[in-house]
Amino acid sequence: MFGRFPQLDGIQERRAASAARRFFRLARFHRFVTLIGSGVALIMLSLCMMALYEGRQEALQGARKTSQNLLLILQKDISRNVELYDLSLQAALEGSQRSDVMALPSSLQRAVLFDRSVQARYVGALLVLDAQGKVLIDSANPVPRKGNFSDREYFTIHRENPNVGLYLSGPFRSRLTHDHWIVVLSRRVSLPNGAFGGVALVAIGIDYFHDLLAGLDVGAHGVLLLVCEDGSVISRQPDHSNVVGRSMIGSVNFKRFQSAASGTFTGQDPTEGVRRLYSYARIPGVPVIAVVAPAEDDILENWRRRSIIIGGLMVVFSAVFVCVSSLLAHELRERARNQQKLIEQATQDRLTGVSNRHALDATLAREWRRAKRDGRTLGILFIDVDAFKSYNDHYGHAAGDKALAVVAQSITDCLRRPSDSIGRYGGEEFVVALPDTHAHGALEVAELIRDGVVRRGLAHAYHSHGSVTVSIGVALSDAPDVQSLAELIAKADRALYRAKAEGRNAVRAAA
Numbered sequence: 005m006f007g008r009f010p011q012l013d014g015i016q017e018r019r020a021a022s023a024a025r026r027f028f029r030l031a032r033f034h035r036f037v038t039l040i041g042s043g044v045a046l047i048m049l050s051l052c053m054m055a056l057y058e059g060r061q062e063a064l065q066g067a068r069k070t071s072q073n074l075l076l077i078l079q080k081d082i083s084r085n086v087e088l089y090d091l092s093l094q095a096a097l098e099g100s101q102r103s104d105v106m107a108l109p110s111s112l113q114r115a116v117l118f119d120r121s122v123q124a125r126y127v128g129a130l131l132v133l134d135a136q137g138k139v140l141i142d143s144a145n146p147v148p149r150k151g152n153f154s155d156r157e158y159f160t161i162h163r164e165n166p167n168v169g170l171y172l173s174g175p176f177r178s179r180l181t182h183d184h185w186i187v188v189l190s191r192r193v194s195l196p197n198g199a200f201g202g203v204a205l206v207a208i209g210i211d212y213f214h215d216l217l218a219g220l221d222v223g224a225h226g227v228l229l230l231v232c233e234d235g236s237v238i239s240r241q242p243d244h245s246n247v248v249g250r251s252m253i254g255s256v257n258f259k260r261f262q263s264a265a266s267g268t269f270t271g272q273d274p275t276e277g278v279r280r281l282y283s284y285a286r287i288p289g290v291p292v293i294a295v296v297a298p299a300e301d302d303i304l305e306n307w308r309r310r311s312i313i314i315g316g317l318m319v320v321f322s323a324v325f326v327c328v329s330s331l332l333a334h335e336l337r338e339r340a341r342n343q344q345k346l347i348e349q350a351t352q353d354r355l356t357g358v359s360n361r362h363a364l365d366a367t368l369a370r371e372w373r374r375a376k377r378d379g380r381t382l383g384i385l386f387i388d389v390d391a392f393k394s395y396n397d398h399y400g401h402a403a404g405d406k407a408l409a410v411v412a413q414s415i416t417d418c419l420r421r422p423s424d425s426i427g428r429y430g431g432e433e434f435v436v437a438l439p440d441t442h443a444h445g446a447l448e449v450a451e452l453i454r455d456g457v458v459r460r461g462l463a464h465a466y467h468s469h470g471s472v473t474v475s476i477g478v479a480l481s482d483a484p485d486v487q488s489l490a491e492l493i494a495k496a497d498r499a500l501y502r503a504k505a506e507g508r509n510a511v512r513a514a515a
């Protein structure tokens with residue numbers, strides 16, 4: 005029953021403590037691994053989305069710049085040509101007002117009035133009309149062609165307003181050139197007294213605008229447009245021939261073109277349902293608005309393709325990252341569990357669930373050191389199950405094991421402070437450590453334990469008390485003859501011996 009208390013192993017205790025620390029670190033950490041993994045994946049996804057969004061904005065910005073450049077080309081080309089045609093117009097107009105020029109022979113007169121620009125590809129004819137609208141001078145024919153143009157809008161505008169200056173008409177079909185679409189650049193002829201003397205005009209074939217737009221690329225679904233400020237379409241790419249001369253008045257987009265000298269906006273083409281990035285500007289010197297409108301789908305086509313690849317890869321990568329984090333967390337959790345099992349196996353008595361001898365030794369050593377350091381009293385209860393040999397002999401070893409587990413649980417139930425601890429010392433012997441406990445308290449706990457075991461009522465017909473009982477020896481570390489833990493245990497052991505000798509089911513304090 006009584007054995008010598010062995011030397012306590014400090015190294016083993018430290019190892020157990022460090023294993024426990026590792027376990028708690030792992031246990032705490034694995035909960036955060038999935039969270040951190042998901043957080044990192046989310047951050048990576050957000051950064052990728054931001055970069056893709058940035059790419060989208062850059063693509064739109066690039067398209068806006070390209071459109072501005074195209075507008076500039078349109079503005080310069082049209083302005084320069086209008087300026088040249090106007091110079092020819094002014095020369096012809098001034099010449100036609102000089103009597104000496106008009107008195108020249110026809111071929112000489114034409115050489116003075118018309119420079120070579122009137123032979124340019126897109127110029128239909130340069131005409132000077134008299135106050136009744138009849139052709140006075142015709143650049144295309146030495147004998148002026150017959151016709152009266154007093155009903156034309158440009159004619160009435162100049163007749164009614166002397167201050168119009170250079171006027172560009174909307175597109176209309178020419179009477180002189182087989183119904184070809186033209187626009188007319190015109191100036192008023194004023195007599196010396198200021199009265200209306202007719203109109204000088206240059207007819208420009210609409211093909212000029214068409215060819216100009218056809219040379220520019222705005223993507224497969226883009227649109228280029230030249231429209232008069234009064235709303236009549238001069239040219240459009242594509243669908244040029246179907247829309248020339250049509251009015252855009254009432255169109256939402258046209259209202260926006262009118263709202264400022266230049267600008268950009270994203271809008272829907274009402275007839276085609278295509279979203280386009282519209283850039284528009286007025287052509288200096290003439291009442292014409294140039295519009296460059298690439299389709300949003302064309303602008304973003306490359307960006308979309310890139311986004312799908314990068315975004316898809318990023319989503320897959322993030323998912324893999326989260327999966328790996330979860331696997332890592334799972335692995336850590338398993339390790340923590342195994343670590344916990346190992347700790348339990350290393351410190352727990354399998355049969356009773358209380359601390360095994362190894363852990364008990366470590367606990368007793370620690371509490372002894374603490375008691376000595378803090379000047380407090382450590383109480384020790386040495387507990388032995390009475391007549392356990394005969395219990396085993398009569399009820400069998402398996403029943404004996406169960407009885408030991410019941411006794412251990414009964415003892416554990418009596419320990420009220422968290423610092424109190426119990427361990428299986430060996431066989432049917434248990435030791436309870438009661439830190440910071442004086443004689444009165446230790447005896448009280450011992451009595452509680454003894455009584456508790458009796459109350460369990462585990463039948464033991466071959467024991468004089470009729471049920472399983474325990475005997476308890478109590479010793480305290482503040483006794484003058486106790487100089488070491490081994491002496492303390494030995495003292496408790498001796499007190500237990502007395503309890504056994506004096507009838508069992510008893511508590512005895514060390515003398």
Ligand SMILES: Nc1nc2c(ncn2[C@@H]2O[C@H](COP(=O)(O)OP(=O)(O)OP(=O)(O)O)[C@@H](O)[C@H]2O)c(=O)[nH]1
Pocket residue numbers: 005355388389390391392393394396400401402403404405408430431432504508
């Ligand atoms: N079932 C079981 N029996 C055990 C275990 N450990 C020790 N024992 C038995 O406990 C008995 C202890 O007997 P003894 O030391 O003679 O003491 P006792 O019969 O309890 O008599 P007293 O202590 O004088 O009351 C032995 O028969 C051991 O085999 C165990 O884990 N399970």
